[in-house]
Amino acid sequence: MSANDPREQLAAHRQANVMLSRVAASLYWMSRYLERAENIARLLDVNLQISVDFDRSDEQFLEEHWLPVLRSSGSEAQFFEVYKTADSTTVPEFLTFTAGDGCSIRACVAAARENARQVRDQISFEMWEVLNDAWLFLKDAAPESIRGANAPGFYEQIKRFSHLFQGLTDSTFSRNEGYEFIQFGKFLERADKTSRLLDIKYHILLPNLNDVGGAVDTLQWQAVLRSTSALESYRRFYVQEIVPWKVAEFLLMSDSFPRSVRYCVEQCDHFMHRIADIPAGDYRTPGERRFGRFVQNLRFAAIEEIMNGGLHEYLTGVQAELEAVGSLVYESFMYHPPVDMAAEIRLHQQEQQQQEYRRV
């Protein structure tokens, strides 16, 4: 631990709206994990619904449909350790119940709740109760609860828990620093998930350009919109048929739709400034300046250019920028390097000896 480390300096005020760094981290992860659980539920729900309309049901076709879903959660390798084929039973089961490390809904809700438990003194009782309810709902849920006609109701319930939690955060949580960490975590996670959802479409589309514009294609783009609850908003905005590049434009660059990448990034920008306590529009450190460039890019990018340069490449870049700003905020405000116990013990034993020496 260095003496110049700003985290080790004395706070300006004795009572400075005290928030432990560990608490900030727990609030941030609590919020991120619940948002992630909601997004997995959306993804599975919509993909299960469209798979009902498939006129093919051979293994290859199903894999083409479900593999990208798996990839978007980054758990493909983990999946094939347990299952042989990716289909409408195995993938939902895996991403709902079995995947570990924050890849399944169950793991995410468990992690959100565990983080909430660490900061139970900080969040309202109502917020805790929703997370605990969600956990009790999932803990012993049987695999049948997501089979066939049960699935829509099940995923709806997961989304409800998340929305209820957000509503309660809005109505029962003070607008203090903790709120900023909760919001930053939520919007960061959401931006990342929306970008990954778009990316799934890339996986389906590009290998077979001839299908673009076909009936299945429209259905699948509709699915992308529905999985982000964006179908109605999109229709109000464009009032036309569903066109792939417009869907991409809407989900990437809408300045008003609350699940679009740009909207979420703008929110991250806002809350990052609040957390760092710097005026809006200021970017001081190299990390902050990098994020500032990213925000600007989203504001002024044109969808044609993005498509020409390759949507997948662009989205990969988006995900890298999101990760960078996440690490920046995490390391500056939430993460304290653990103390070196052995060194601390030596230090204080020496101090003690000096004290005793002085007394003699």
Add this chain to the structure above:
Amino acid sequence: MLEQYDPGEFYDEMFTSPGGVRTHYQSIAERLGSVSHDDFEKKQAAVELAFMRRGVTFTVYSDDQGTERIFPFDCVPRIIPADEWAHIEKGLIQRLTALNLFLHDIYHEQKILRERIIPPQYVMSARHFRREFMHFEVPKNIYVHICGSDLIRDKDGRYLVLEDNLRCPSGASYMLENRAALRRAFPDLFRAAGVRPVEGYGAQLLKNLQYVSPDKFGGSQPNVVLLTPGVYNSAYFEHAFLARQMGIPIVEGRDLVVRDFKVYMRTTAGLVPVDVIYRRIDDDFLDPSVFRSDSLLGVPGLVNACRAGNVTLANSIGTGVADDKVIYAWVPKIIRYYLGEEPILPNVDTYLASEASDRNYILENLDKLVVKSANEAGGYGMLMGPWATKAEIAEFREQILANPRNFIGQPPISLSRHPTWAQDVSDFEGRHIDLRPYILYGDKVTVTPGGLTRVALRRGSLVVNSSQGGGSKDTWVLSEKAA
């Protein structure tokens, strides 16, 4: 609903004989009488579900995972009339006042030892006596800020002190949650019942913690924190609950750092000083630079900061010496010595295996006595003579002979019983109970009117500990008017 209830051979809290209800239980008996067994069972289940949903749980680590369990709750409240409570309250205040004077004395002049009121070797050999703290001053001379004595009643209904619990007594959160749970399940029971509120506990505790902030402290309001071993501790729910009640930060060892003999917490804004620590970590784990160096829960340098008078610990270090069951036996003498008064609440008769005559008595009556290790808690390290096997008795005989200082013997007290819902027969049966009131020491000593009534849910069991099949009840102390 209680027509079939059999009070049995024991002191029953509610009944003097079958059908003969004690005066202070009369209105409860009537109101419960209008509830059918079915409805009662449903409410009982609803309360348990509510505890689960609210996360009022403790964690049992019987496997790797750690299962969260609720502390079973029984919906029939335990009632203490005003005159009985006045007696308990006086007795507890007397006892804690004397024990605090005792702690001050043994860490300073040791008059009580020099005058041979207590044989010095008992204090010196007590596991929790901290030589490092000789001649160490604590703010306002208060050592024990929070005390949770265990009281039991014998066959005549006499209240006896079984243990003092002067280190980190737990359970106050259940006292508060139980009240809230019963209010939700049976709001009608409380109407005009004259139940004194327990909800002032958190505010009183905070006030007391602020009262003992270091003398050097110069700010407008001291920074008080609650130090927990962390989320995996079985009492974590309680730690978070009490921190929330008081509106103070809950911290773990890794959140604190000591610089220049001052304690700071690591916040998003930098280091913020800490003045008072309500610690829920035992002495041994507090500071690895002084006590156990393998402790990862503690804060290196904390003891130095404390000795320098820059931070106050509640309870103070070294209070456990008076929890030693051998020292317990001397508490009546301690009360007489420091206060010149007769103890209001008697001890359970206690034989010390280290005194020759007592030892012989214990060894000759192992099958009739309860034998306890001097420093175990939670119902562990105990021989229940009348119910023990020959092998268990033989094992304890050897242990006692090998280390007499570590054992005491007591006649078994059959603990009072209370009507309690028995799930297996869907009816009320008598179950043994004890009482843990909470005594707080600040500018004066106060006892929260209520406490945690623990109940041994297994038929015939005398063990009320949560780790061994115990549950709890809401505890009503009635106001004068109601009595």
